[in-house]
Amino acid sequence: MLNIVEEIIFNFSNNKSLYIGEGLTMAEHMIQTAMLAEKNNCSDDLICSSLLHDYGHFVLEDPNQLVSDHIDGNHEIICANYLKTFFSNKIIEPILLHVDAKKYLARNKKYFNSLSEASKVSLKLQGGIMSNNEAEQFEQNKNYKNAIKLRRFDEDAKKQNIKIKKIEDYKELLISKII
Numbered sequence: 001m002l003n004i005v006e007e008i009i010f011n012f013s014n015n016k017s018l019y020i021g022e023g024l025t026m027a028e029h030m031i032q033t034a035m036l037a038e039k040n041n042c043s044d045d046l047i048c049s050s051l052l053h054d055y056g057h058f059v060l061e062d063p064n065q066l067v068s069d070h071i072d073g074n075h076e077i078i079c080a081n082y083l084k085t086f087f088s089n090k091i092i093e094p095i096l097l098h099v100d101a102k103k104y105l106a107r108n109k110k111y112f113n114s115l116s117e118a119s120k121v122s123l124k125l126q127g128g129i130m131s132n133n134e135a136e137q138f139e140q141n142k143n144y145k146n147a148i149k150l151r152r153f154d155e156d157a158k159k160q161n162i163k164i165k166k167i168e169d170y171k172e173l174l175i176s177k178i179i
């Protein structure tokens with residue numbers, strides 16, 4: 001089971017591709033997200049969710065995996081399905097809900113305006129702003145508040161040229177969270 005930790009470290013270390021439209025790599029973005037969770041004294045589980053929330057992009061980049069175009073947009077589902085064998089639901093659910101959290105928060109004008117251009121474009125592709133009914137449904141999820149926290153860290157974790165940790169710094173945490 002420790003192989004998944006090695007795989008995660010390998011994928012983070014070898015990720016040279018840019019996060020589309022944001023000017024930093026996906027690995028840098030995810031580590032920044034985890035650093036914000038740490039800074040805000042979040043639980044180890046939420047730090048782990050933050051670190052892995054876009055891991056679906058690495059799963060998609062795996063050349064050995066045949067992925068059809070139509071599921072390409074659902075990176076949070078791909079990520080959750082892939083990682084749920086290895087991590088608890090407390091870690092997986094905020095990952096699974098982090099796109100819905102954006103659709104939920106976007107009901108607020110100020111939040112919507114704060115989104116980056118790339119994020120506004122993807123919001124549309126992800127189904128747009130939630131209706132009141134959908135928002136009520138969303139609040140039924142046990143971990144929805146953590147998904148919202150993750151989402152806010154996600155939005156802030158797009159800074160360029162700041163000092164960031166290495167993926168190896170999270171190795172112990174990842175190992176401790178394997179189920």
Ligand SMILES: [Fe+2]
Nearest residue numbers: 029053054154
């Ligand atoms: Fe993200």
